[in-house]
Amino acid sequence: MEIDYDSIKVIGFDADDTLWVNETYFRNAEIEFAKLMAPYETANKVDQELFKMEMTNLPLYGYGVKGFVLSMLEMALKLSNGTVSNVAIESILNIGKGMINKPVELLDGIEEVLEKLSDKYRLIVATKGDLLDQERKLEKSELLKYFHHIEVLSDKKEANYSRLLEHLDIHPSEFLMVGNSLKSDILPLVNIGAHAMHIPFHTTWTHEQVTNEDTNGKNYKTLNSVSDILKILN
Amino acid sequence: MEIDYDSIKVIGFDADDTLWVNETYFRNAEIEFAKLMAPYETANKVDQELFKMEMTNLPLYGYGVKGFVLSMLEMALKLSNGTVSNVAIESILNIGKGMINKPVELLDGIEEVLEKLSDKYRLIVATKGDLLDQERKLEKSELLKYFHHIEVLSDKKEANYSRLLEHLDIHPSEFLMVGNSLKSDILPLVNIGAHAMHIPFHTTWTHEQVTNEDTNGKNYKTLNSVSDILKILN
Numbered sequence: 001m002e003i004d005y006d007s008i009k010v011i012g013f014d015a016d017d018t019l020w021v022n023e024t025y026f027r028n029a030e031i032e033f034a035k036l037m038a039p040y041e042t043a044n045k046v047d048q049e050l051f052k053m054e055m056t057n058l059p060l061y062g063y064g065v066k067g068f069v070l071s072m073l074e075m076a077l078k079l080s081n082g083t084v085s086n087v088a089i090e091s092i093l094n095i096g097k098g099m100i101n102k103p104v105e106l107l108d109g110i111e112e113v114l115e116k117l118s119d120k121y122r123l124i125v126a127t128k129g130d131l132l133d134q135e136r137k138l139e140k141s142e143l144l145k146y147f148h149h150i151e152v153l154s155d156k157k158e159a160n161y162s163r164l165l166e167h168l169d170i171h172p173s174e175f176l177m178v179g180n181s182l183k184s185d186i187l188p189l190v191n192i193g194a195h196a197m198h199i200p201f202h203t204t205w206t207h208e209q210v211t212n213e214d215t216n217g218k219n220y221k222t223l224n225s226v227s228d229i230l231k232i233l234n
Numbered sequence: 235m236e237i238d239y240d241s242i243k244v245i246g247f248d249a250d251d252t253l254w255v256n257e258t259y260f261r262n263a264e265i266e267f268a269k270l271m272a273p274y275e276t277a278n279k280v281d282q283e284l285f286k287m288e289m290t291n292l293p294l295y296g297y298g299v300k301g302f303v304l305s306m307l308e309m310a311l312k313l314s315n316g317t318v319s320n321v322a323i324e325s326i327l328n329i330g331k332g333m334i335n336k337p338v339e340l341l342d343g344i345e346e347v348l349e350k351l352s353d354k355y356r357l358i359v360a361t362k363g364d365l366l367d368q369e370r371k372l373e374k375s376e377l378l379k380y381f382h383h384i385e386v387l388s389d390k391k392e393a394n395y396s397r398l399l400e401h402l403d404i405h406p407s408e409f410l411m412v413g414n415s416l417k418s419d420i421l422p423l424v425n426i427g428a429h430a431m432h433i434p435f436h437t438t439w440t441h442e443q444v445t446n447e448d449t450n451g452k453n454y455k456t457l458n459s460v461s462d463i464l465k466i467l468n
Contacts, residue, residue: 060335061300066301070304086311093308130365154365
């Protein structure tokens with residue numbers, strides 16, 4: 001089915017791994033953490049257990065670096081049976097600080113796309129995660145000037161998006177969401193009658209993975225790179 | 235000088251220690267932390283050092299429980315000279331989880347005030363802190379129905395409020411802010427030409443304290459309790 005984009009007035013961009021690199025830093029942190037835990041478990045097991053711990057703590061800590069660090073610390077105590085060294089604890093705290101202080105690395109072509117689209121559409125950022133982290137990254141990115149509104153959501157489910165559209169005072173058919181996560185940026189939008197374009201990032205957090213069944217029959221476009229948006233919307 | 239409240243259209247409420255108890259839980263957590271650190275330092279010194287650590291980490295971690303826990307952990311390593319036990323580390327993680335899981339305890343009279351004011355004014359929440367923490371507390375509080383909009387700010391400086399008012403599409407003279415912190419809820423508003431009512435809470439975080447010089451000549455009302463708003467606005 002052809003998609004009609006003429007009705008679009010507002011375009012929402014996901015931030016992490018859509019505007020800039022993010023997941024790569026989490027992957028690297030997990031590798032560092034697995035090295036610290038090498039005396040107790042294989043890297044593979046450490047990864048699996050850490051992911052489980054993150055999922056257990058997600059309702060409590062939410063998304064973002066701080067909750068990730070707290071989960072690593074709890075995991076370190078558990079994997080080591082309460083014998084992990086203070087040096088390792090300090091290293092884990094420093095992994096977190098390093099992540100927060102990382103420079104913002106924009107994805108290829110993003111600035112040109114935002115510049116061109118901002119002439120014709122109202123652009124917003126719709127991201128989940130830690131409020132301060134995301135504001136800091138937006139500031140560092142120097143992309144703020146292209147956006148009409150920044151929305152940091154505590155989660156990206158259908159209800160969160162419906163509230164956002166209500167707040168923006170637009171009909172779902174007037175909204176296009178662009179992002180790298182099928183689970184968070186694409187499917188909830190398609191399910192509420194909005195548009196969505198999927199731009200896969202080379203690595204996806206396990207939590208964001210979906211099955212073929214989830215995507216079957218859903219109407220959204222997949223693009224190779226963000227620059228391809230301009231071929232469709234301009 | 236008499237203040238003219240006739241122009242007010244929107245009333246913003248701070249959340250922590252204005253709608254519900256919060257600071258008390260931080261004070262109690264500090265007492266628990268000082269007990270864990272008793273082998274290394276006096277409670278008084280632990281308090282002082284922890285506050286300094288929080289201030290150092292504030293630009294990195296922002297406000298909220300998670301950053302507070304990360305600062306306690308860093309402090310524990312430092313105060314113990316890298317000898318703190320895994321049991322104490324675990325206790326600190328659990329202090330944080332306990333804080334996040336605390337039930338929401340509304341301040342006296344708040345619900346009646348919101349119910350009456352919501353007939354005549356648009357009410358919003360303007361809070362700083364952790365996005366997920368604040369959303370969770372609002373949910374638990376069952377006060378959401380009175381509010382037209384929830385704004386979680388990464389900080390509460392003049393610029394943050396100016397952006398909020400712009401976003402709400404109202405003039406500063408049409409906005410009244412109600413809160414317990416002179417530094418965060420009152421002075422920035424008065425300074426940008428909006429109205430403010432101060433309702434002191436019995437305990438104030440050192441970071442939120444201001445001097446007489448800061449408040450000298452500033453035009454705002456101080457109330458004994460939130461119910462007093464109804465005497466002025468109704």
